[in-house]
Amino acid sequence: MERYYQPEIETMPVEQIRAVQSEKLVKQVKHAYEHVAYYRSKMDEAGVSPEDIRGTEDLYKLPFLSKEDLRIAYPTGMLAVPMSECVRIQSTSGTTGRRVIAFYTQEDIKLWEECCARALTAAGATKEDVVQVSYGYGLFTGGAGLNGGSHLIGSLTLPMSSGNTDRQIQFMMDLGSTVLCCTPSYAAYIGETLKEQGYKPEDIPLKAGIFGAEPWTEEMRQSIEETLGIKAYDIYGLTEISGPGVSFECSEQGGMHINEDHFLAEIINPITGEVLPEGEKGELVFTCLDKAAFPLLRYRTRDICQLFRTKCSCGRTFIRMKKPMGRSDDMMIIRGVNVFPSQIEAVLLKEGYSANYQIVVDRVNNTDTFDVFVEFLPEHFEDTVRDIANKERKLQEAIRNMVGISPKVHLSEPKTITRSEGKAVRVIDRRKLHD
Ligand code: DLL
Numbered sequence: 001m002e003r004y005y006q007p008e009i010e011t012m013p014v015e016q017i018r019a020v021q022s023e024k025l026v027k028q029v030k031h032a033y034e035h036v037a038y039y040r041s042k043m044d045e046a047g048v049s050p051e052d053i054r055g056t057e058d059l060y061k062l063p064f065l066s067k068e069d070l071r072i073a074y075p076t077g078m079l080a081v082p083m084s085e086c087v088r089i090q091s092t093s094g095t096t097g098r099r100v101i102a103f104y105t106q107e108d109i110k111l112w113e114e115c116c117a118r119a120l121t122a123a124g125a126t127k128e129d130v131v132q133v134s135y136g137y138g139l140f141t142g143g144a145g146l147n148g149g150s151h152l153i154g155s156l157t158l159p160m161s162s163g164n165t166d167r168q169i170q171f172m173m174d175l176g177s178t179v180l181c182c183t184p185s186y187a188a189y190i191g192e193t194l195k196e197q198g199y200k201p202e203d204i205p206l207k208a209g210i211f212g213a214e215p216w217t218e219e220m221r222q223s224i225e226e227t228l229g230i231k232a233y234d235i236y237g238l239t240e241i242s243g244p245g246v247s248f249e250c251s252e253q254g255g256m257h258i259n260e261d262h263f264l265a266e267i268i269n270p271i272t273g274e275v276l277p278e279g280e281k282g283e284l285v286f287t288c289l290d291k292a293a294f295p296l297l298r299y300r301t302r303d304i305c306q307l308f309r310t311k312c313s314c315g316r317t318f319i320r321m322k323k324p325m326g327r328s329d330d331m332m333i334i335r336g337v338n339v340f341p342s343q344i345e346a347v348l349l350k351e352g353y354s355a356n357y358q359i360v361v362d363r364v365n366n367t368d369t370f371d372v373f374v375e376f377l378p379e380h381f382e383d384t385v386r387d388i389a390n391k392e393r394k395l396q397e398a399i400r401n402m403v404g405i406s407p408k409v410h411l412s413e414p415k416t417i418t419r420s421e422g423k424a425v426r427v428i429d430r431r432k433l434h435d
Pocket of ligand 1: 135236237244
């Protein structure tokens with residue numbers, strides 16, 4: 001039996017969702033125009049006034065916002081309420097330039113936590129569950145968001161934060177954690193460690209995992225599900241729009257339902273900005289419909305994705321998004337060919353390797369080099385040098401079939417590639433250092 005946190009909203013007829021969105025959008029545009037000088041000048045520049053927006057059909061008239069706008073308006077230029085109305089900030093994990101700081105009022109936090117409670121409920125969590133939150137706490141939204149959602153449901157919440165894997169396992173076993181929330185790469189690492197400590201899937205109390213914050217493939221899902229003996233659900237979000245819970249997977253595990261009563265999604269052509277019809281692949285853009293403190297409108301996520309509204313067996317009516325392939329800026333252009341790390345991950349797992357890998361791209365004598373480092377499996381220890389070379393060649397061939405260009409594959413001993421406790425760093429692009 002499918003369970004919902006807010007059934008009347010999550011299963012609302014589509015026409016009703018549209019009406020709710022239109023009503024909220026009109027108010028939100030007015031709110032942003034009146035209270036955010038930076039946004040007002042953007043709208044004035046685009047020649048659009050709040051009166052021009054009468055419903056979602058007018059959304060296309062609004063200018064886009066990008067990370068660049070947030071950098072210009074840093075730190076408080078996008079704030080739409082007095083600072084005294086805010087109760088929290090969170091920040092992105094970005095490593096380049098200024099971090100984005102998002103502000104929340106008490107009500108903004110409540111709405112965000114409800115979104116996380118919807119995600120946890122969709123993954124089967126109830127008051128009887130023990131939810132281990134192993135996303136980072138602090139400025140990162142993962143820990144705070146899932147922690148809040150778990151409290152709303154009334155589950156016993158373990159605010160573990162990320163890292164200290166032996167302690168994670170000890171608490172999991174001693175308290176009988178049934179739901180694990182962390183990045184998929186950390187889930188894989190916890191699974192690997194449990195296996196090394198002699199635990200079999202049936203010894204592990206977990207029944208579900210809520211994994212997101214980074215791209216991961218279906219192959220990775222299958223591998224985590226087998227190692228931990230759980231169902232692994234995807235969850236998506238970004239700091240600018242609130243944090244985890246912008247969208248979440250249900251029992252069908254076939255795409256993430258977007259919480260459309262709060263977030264209006266569009267897909268655009270990332271080059272021309274043209275809005276694309278449902279089902280086409282492009283850049284995901286979000287409009288926050290009811291956030292008070294940080295009301296971003298038509299915010300370009302840079303995530304490449306597809307939307308679809310086919311009927312879902314779970315009964316939810318919210319539109320779904322496919323797994324994002326990664327950010328447009330995660331896409332590597334190697335010798336003129338577009339390559340996403342997720343494509344490499346899919347090949348490695350299909351060929352029976354683990355998801356511990358790193359891609360190194362460089363430029364030597366004006367030619368791009370493309371190296372993939374992967375660990376061989378413990379059962380390959382007996383292999384001869386020739387066996388290893390054959391395996392490398394086979395992987396190289398499989399990657400070429402997937403992406404169209406050939407990498408140099410390096411198989412190395414297990415444990416030589418750094419494990420991730422948060423967002424995994426899959427790509428080292430040294431070309432950027434030369435620019
Ligand atoms: O990663 C929020 C989050 C925390 C989501 C915990 C899910 C779970 P940021 O640090 O601002 O926020 O990074 C947002 O991460 O634009 C995507 O590129 C990527 N991302 C997030 N979730 C997924 C996912 C959090 N499920 C950026 N699949 C986003 C693929 C994801 N990419």
